[in-house]
Amino acid sequence: MEAVRARIRDVPDFPQKGVVFKDITPVLADPATFREVIDAFVSRWKDERISKVVGIESRGFLFAAPLAYALGAGLTIARKPGKLPWETIREVYSLEYGENALELHIDAVKAGERVLVVDDVLATGGTADAVGRLVARQGAHLVAYSFLVELGFLGGAKRLGREHVHALLSY
């Protein structure tokens, strides 16, 4: 994973002053590095009978989609309010100032499914936690949250439950 880590680019003051953003786009751009990342996700989850992978809008889609394809699982997407066209369920999460929400289609996951939630970066865990609550409301089994990068100092794994959190790289 050190070749992958070397391609993650720190962008200071994005999206706001004082934040150092982890830009994962160089990881995607190089075929061997992108393949290494997806294969590492596949290797971790291939024996866990995952039936549905949930990608979190929108960089989560970049990892969730090839993972679902390679696992032979279904794919669904968690989106900001108003983006999904069909009937939805919604969970709210807190931001530093105010709140936001994520939605799933009501038929996105079914009772009894084994679900993996995927995103690029685990920061405070607010969005992933909202998706976990949506999955639980549908009676599905949340196997784990899986990330390319975990920013350990922000405490997201504690919020989600350390035993449910997997990341390929930690900072």
Added chain:
Amino acid sequence: MEAVRARIRDVPDFPQKGVVFKDITPVLADPATFREVIDAFVSRWKDERISKVVGIESRGFLFAAPLAYALGAGLTIARKPGKLPWETIREVYSLEYGENALELHIDAVKAGERVLVVDDVLATGGTADAVGRLVARQGAHLVAYSFLVELGFLGGAKRLGREHVHALLSY
């Protein structure tokens, strides 16, 4: 492709009154159908020496990412202004009322690369055309635009150049 077509859901009056939206999320949700779609893209493009697949925000990511993985190509993303953290180039496109724009990172595609632009639905072709212009500005070779669905009655293929447009399904 008829099993795929059967899973595309018409949603009336989304995102606005009078529009019938093609909801592709049921295509993703079924493992065999999702696999069939990605394999059909792979079959079409595997002999074209594609070096970079561009996914258009954000449903385009769902098809571009597994396609890039399966082809052994690199992946990059075209996004709305302000979403990409690094230095970008931008192209504007017209909407029914007003205009919008899409951006690529300046290092997203390189001169001489063979590039495939991927999105879920071809409607008027405004966004795809903007991405095509971004690719051309970098000196890369646009091999084609490839879509899950083409809405033929909206004239997008004519705008993009019919010889550069591929779609798995047409309406």
